[in-house]
Amino acid sequence: MMRTQTYIALALAAFLALPGGEATAASWRHERSMIGRPIERTDMRSDQNDAREGVRTGRIQPLGKVLRRVHERYPGQLLDAQLVDAGGRPVYLIKLMTPDGNVGIVSADAATGDIIDYRQGGR
Known part of the structure; x- marks a missing residue:
């Protein structure tokens, strides 16, 4: 699990280093703040x-x-997912x-799997 998290972190860091990555990171932070807060964590697991x-x-x-439902409607490479x-x-x-x-941000109801919203965050 730690190895996977490391690879994801490295891939995301490399992606954010691309031109426009700063705006993409900012839009992701903004989207998270608009939708909700991460589920509380008392430890890593x-x-x-x-x-x-x-x-x-x-x-x-x-x-x-x-x-699978998201990729049927919005094809692309998964960059990150959070509950x-x-x-x-x-x-x-x-x-x-x-x-x-471009970067797309999909909001999906975790209880039903229904797609709530889709936004493009730029390159």
Whole structure:
């Protein structure tokens, strides 16, 4: 798990180093602040455990299932995904690199898997 997180962090750092990366990072931070706050963490694994427990109890959809629905409508390479609390409603924020090189941010209801919103964040 730590190796995967390291690779994701390196890939994201490399992406943000590209021209326009600063604006992309800022739009991602803005989007997260507009949608909701990250699920509270007391240790590195508690957010993952909360998500796992939510899937096990049927409260939220597995991220993989939601990603399949997102990719059907919005093709692209996954850059990041987070489970956030949007006023008591669990929401997946999914950041994609679209085929034309733009960054897309998808909000999906974690309970139903329905896509709530899509925004393009620039290159």
